Amino acid sequence: MTAKHAALAEKFIADEPRINWHDETLWFVREKRDKAAHGLPEWEQLREWGSQIKNHTLSNLSNYLKEFEEKAKANGIFVHWAQDGAEHNKIIHQIIQKHKIQKIVKSKSMLTEECHLNEYLQQHNIEVVDTDLGERIVQFRKEPPSHIVLPAIHLKKEDVSETFHQHLGTEKGNNDPQYLTEAARQHLRNKFVESDLAITGVNFAVAETGGFVVCTNEGNADMGAHTAAVHIACMGFEKIIPRAEHLGVFLRLLARSATGQPITTYSSHFQKPRQGQEIHIVIVDNGRSKQLGREDFRNSLKCIRCAACFNTCPVYRRSGGHSYHTAVAGPIGSILNPNLDMKANADLPFASTLCGSCSNVCPVKINIHEQLWKWRQVIIAEGYADASKKIAMTAMAFLFSKPKVYRLAGKMGRTIMQVFPFLTNNKWNVWYKQREMPEPPKESFRDWYLKNGKINKNE
Numbered sequence: 001m002t003a004k005h006a007a008l009a010e011k012f013i014a015d016e017p018r019i020n021w022h023d024e025t026l027w028f029v030r031e032k033r034d035k036a037a038h039g040l041p042e043w044e045q046l047r048e049w050g051s052q053i054k055n056h057t058l059s060n061l062s063n064y065l066k067e068f069e070e071k072a073k074a075n076g077i078f079v080h081w082a083q084d085g086a087e088h089n090k091i092i093h094q095i096i097q098k099h100k101i102q103k104i105v106k107s108k109s110m111l112t113e114e115c116h117l118n119e120y121l122q123q124h125n126i127e128v129v130d131t132d133l134g135e136r137i138v139q140f141r142k143e144p145p146s147h148i149v150l151p152a153i154h155l156k157k158e159d160v161s162e163t164f165h166q167h168l169g170t171e172k173g174n175n176d177p178q179y180l181t182e183a184a185r186q187h188l189r190n191k192f193v194e195s196d197l198a199i200t201g202v203n204f205a206v207a208e209t210g211g212f213v214v215c216t217n218e219g220n221a222d223m224g225a226h227t228a229a230v231h232i233a234c235m236g237f238e239k240i241i242p243r244a245e246h247l248g249v250f251l252r253l254l255a256r257s258a259t260g261q262p263i264t265t266y267s268s269h270f271q272k273p274r275q276g277q278e279i280h281i282v283i284v285d286n287g288r289s290k291q292l293g294r295e296d297f298r299n300s301l302k303c304i305r306c307a308a309c310f311n312t313c314p315v316y317r318r319s320g321g322h323s324y325h326t327a328v329a330g331p332i333g334s335i336l337n338p339n340l341d342m343k344a345n346a347d348l349p350f351a352s353t354l355c356g357s358c359s360n361v362c363p364v365k366i367n368i369h370e371q372l373w374k375w376r377q378v379i380i381a382e383g384y385a386d387a388s389k390k391i392a393m394t395a396m397a398f399l400f401s402k403p404k405v406y407r408l409a410g411k412m413g414r415t416i417m418q419v420f421p422f423l424t425n426n427k428w429n430v431w432y433k434q435r436e437m438p439e440p441p442k443e444s445f446r447d448w449y450l451k452n453g454k455i456n457k458n459e
Helices: 005-012 016-038 043-059 061-074 085-099 110-114 117-123 133-140 157-168 177-194 220-227 244-258 288-292 298-302 308-312 314-319 330-340 357-361 368-382 387-401 403-419 445-458
Strands: 078-082 104-106 128-130 197-200 204-206 211-216 230-236 266-270 278-284
Touching (some): 005 314, 043 061, 043 244, 043 298, 061 078, 085 117, 104 220, 110 117, 110 230, 117 128, 133 157, 177 220, 211 230, 220 266, 288 298, 298 368, 308 330, 308 357, 368 387
Parallel strands (some): 078 278, 104 128, 104 197, 197 230, 230 278
Antiparallel strands (some): 204 211
């Protein structure tokens, strides 16, 4: 059984200097996003356009997917449909077998992480090399990515240096980022040249043209797709947009929200295969149609995978991506993953303060914090919450519905914290971990108001 978020987060927070660094680094990225957004007077208009385009697309999804398939086939692209991750993996395996492919490179694709493609291929003795630098680092370490844009953000340069020393033979203890990057570049260049197959993700698929766009900062998707004889692009069906002109909205939103850049370094358009090449696109459902049918949660399919919600979330920043035990972590993952497996991911919607910062920064206006709250209700109603949580929620419901009992409990709590602080300041109190308990007030706000409110009225 997979460990839950709280237990996995406890392992991450055991290294306090690392979590402080992780927290500060991600907040730095959030600040870059704010500066980039504030530099555009039309930023909120872009967000509104992006949201409305996605709303329209989701409401007419079957039409746009059919149009995309027709146009893509007319362009010479092979289109495949996969109901789930297992079918997605089998389709790719069949293409590999048909062409007797030996060398495979893959650029960053969260869908392939979701479908566990690497593990599937490894089980069939097929090696696949991740070419995104962060993805390659975690692949060496046999770890999943901890962030959908910054896969190795949980690691420091010293960790990368040691990993490269073990796998690439770099100088031990040399932590120079330029030296390490050059070592990775030299290592990966041969992989590109030798590859028979390139696998990429899809950021946007355009129904009007039958083409698709892949955004990277390293150019690794281009290097793979332009050297390999076969290119397979993997996409969830929500990546579809109606027209090419809509790219002008989403490309301006994506990079600013993700890393604070005006645009990604490479926004590569794939329209048709070059002479002698095959392009395949695998369109995957894997629970998305079920999510589309959930009125309270369909908006989550508007996500463009920028990770702005990760970078702003106080829980993610201090618990790390691996604590979410899923391919897509953070706030957006916490509303997507219960749809895939409610029992296994019942803990994730509770890994939030419901502060609303995720919704505030979302470039396509997904109401993430509201969906987290609604998922909690569904999970409780379906009986998937832990027994301790059920007991606590029942007790809180009773307490908050009985004003006299609430006031008595508050008075008792303040007294205990004042007279017997050791009863709350101990390792059994989960709120005390890594925190200082607040100094208890001498009186409740209600008592203060009853005294001072009357005085103010008389003035």
